[in-house]
Structure formats: structure tokens, C-alpha cells
Amino acid sequence: MAWYMSQYLLARRVSAPFNRPGEPRFEPQAAPGDSERIRGAFLDLFAKDRANIEAGLYPAPNDIRLDRSITALRNSANFFRDLPNVDQRRLARDGVEVREQAKGEARYPTYYLQNFHYQSGGWLSEESAKLYDTQVEILFGGAADAMRRIALGSLSRAIRGTDQRKVKYLDIASGTGRFLKQVLQAYPRIPASGLDLSPAYCEEARQRLKAWSQAEIVTGAIEQAPFEDGAFDAATCVYLFHELPPRVRRDAAREIARIVKPGGTFVLADSLQTGDATDLDQMLEYFPVGFHEPYFSSYLKEDFAALFGEHGFEVEDTELAFLTKVTRFRRR
Secondary structure, eight states: OHHHHHHHHHHHHHSOOSSOTTSOOOOOOOOTTHHHHHHHHHHHHHHHHHHHHHTTSSOOOOOOOHHHHHHHHHHHHHHHHHHHHHHHHHHHTOOOTHHHHTTTOTTSOGGGSSOGGGOTTTTTOHHHHHHHHHHHHHHTTTOHHHHHHHHHHHHHHHHTTSOGGGOOEEEETOTTSHHHHHHHHHSTTSOEEEEESOHHHHHHHHHHTTTOTTOEEEEOOGGGOOSOTTOEEEEEEESOGGGSOHHHHHHHHHHHHHHEEEEEEEEEEEEOOTTSSGGGHHHHHHHHHHSOOTTHHHHHHOOHHHHHHTTTEEEEEEEEETTEEEEEEEEO
16 A cells, blocks of 8 residues: 555656646535545555455455565556656547557447546557556555455355355456456456456456466457356456446446346446545546546446346445445346
8 A cells, every 4th residue: 555655646746737727726625524534434445355354255465575576666667657648648638549549440339449547558558458557556545456355355245155166257347357366366266257348458367367277358348248148157347337338338237137147146346426425525526527537427327226227136235445336236
């Protein structure tokens, strides 16, 4: 946490101003005491993470190792080297640069061809795939992995006591395999699949998951999932739905219902929504303004219980983990 939080503070110091020249200064509305409550929610996340570990829901992370230090330093150097490019896009409000790189590529839907977070290369380059996890951890001050683990805890509660070898599991929008690796470390014999639309991110995930021969990474979009009906006993989706247009969210929910068998589990982990934790609402205001998140405002209002309820899912549990909301559904 100290490693990434220090980089977050440094990045804020060396970045260009948040507002473009000539624009009114954006100031989120904060109530008295909000800063203390935000700090409390941040620390509560790690307390909940530790409680899950002690309950045996997943193993403790093994992040601080000498053999990872050089890679961590290299990733941080690359992050700060790329930061001026991100600043330039943010100040220009240019979030579609990546469309030029993908001209003639019919396999990508239009909504996908954007520089979400103003990141270099969007989802399409090897450089982006190698840098993404560092970017996210710095953005959340070292809390990103811990928030993901709360989703793993929810999955563990659903499948605990079941022979993991018989639980066919899918991670949707698996990216670089970061969350999928956490699942495999907790359940090393589970038949696992990852689905992601980026060839570069899929290849990065394959390299990271080589130790698990039963894990496969499939390139494709969830709204046109390349799997048979009822193929999976359990599925997860971490930080995808806020980057989907409303129409595509409905297509994705329909497909998830198709590929998760009746009685199966689906865990959705994504950003808090307005009203989930009123003292954190001010932080949510920054995302559509300071990052290229064109569908985030509609996401904040989406009723996911109703959306997935239309396709046969019932809410089984919901918990908050700092800036993340984890909802577990059961397929009827």
C-alpha cells in the first residue's frame, strides 16, 4: 500500500492541472468529515481482506518478494514515463486516439475502441497490457488487488465445500489475468477460463497463468460469448460493466444468463454507484470528468438487480469494499 500510495501522491504532484485552461475549476461537493470517512473506508477494506484470509476464503497475498522488485521498479518507471502522454490526452479530452490504430479491424465494436482512462494504446497494445495493473494500483493507492480479493471471497463463499475440480469457472473481461490468478492461487485445480476481447491482454494473461495447465484464455466479447449454453457453474466479472454502453450491458447480461447453468453463481464486482456510500459519492464525480469514462454516468444509475433479474438471476449477497461493490447472484 505504501509503495503504490507514494507513487499516487507523486503522480498527482507531477501531473498537469486537472482542469483545462479556461474551464471552470471542477470541485466535487464534500460534506464535513467526508475525508475521514473515505480514509476509514480505505482502511476497512484491508481489515475485511484480513478477515477473509483468516476465515480461509483465500490465501494471503505474497506480493512483497525480492524477485519481483526489479519488475516493480521497471513498471513504475514506465508508468511515469507514460504519464505525460496520459496528461496530454486528458487536457485535450482525446479519448478516441486508439481508433486510428484499429482501422480496418472489423472484430472490435465501436464502444471498445477508446482510450479508457486516457491510457496509451487503449486495450490494444502489448505496452498497455504490461502497464495496466501498475496504473490501476497507483490510481487506487494500492487498494485494487484488495478490492478484487473481496470478490474472490464472495465466490469462495458460494463454492466452498464443493469439489473444485467439478466447478467449471469463467472470468469475464479477464484482462491480464490478474484476478484469475488470484482465483487459481486459491483453487489450483479448478477448471478455469478467461474471456477478453484484447489479443494483447489475452497473451499477457496466458504468460502469467502458465503454471496452471487447466486454465485457458479465450479471445472474444461477452455480448457474443463463444461458449455453449450452461457451460459454467460459476462466473465472475470485475470492472467491466461501467465501460459498457447501456445497450451492451443488456446483451452481456443475457449472454451471462445463457452460459451460467441454473443454480450457478455469478459475482459482479464494479464501481460503487451513487448512494451506495454517500460519503464516497464525491469521489465518483471525478471519474467521468477526469478520466475518459463515457458510460460511467449511466452506470451510476443502472439497476443491476433488475437487469440481471430479467434473465433469471437473484441477488444472494452484496458488500462494499472501499470504491468497489461486490454483488453475488444465483441463477434460477
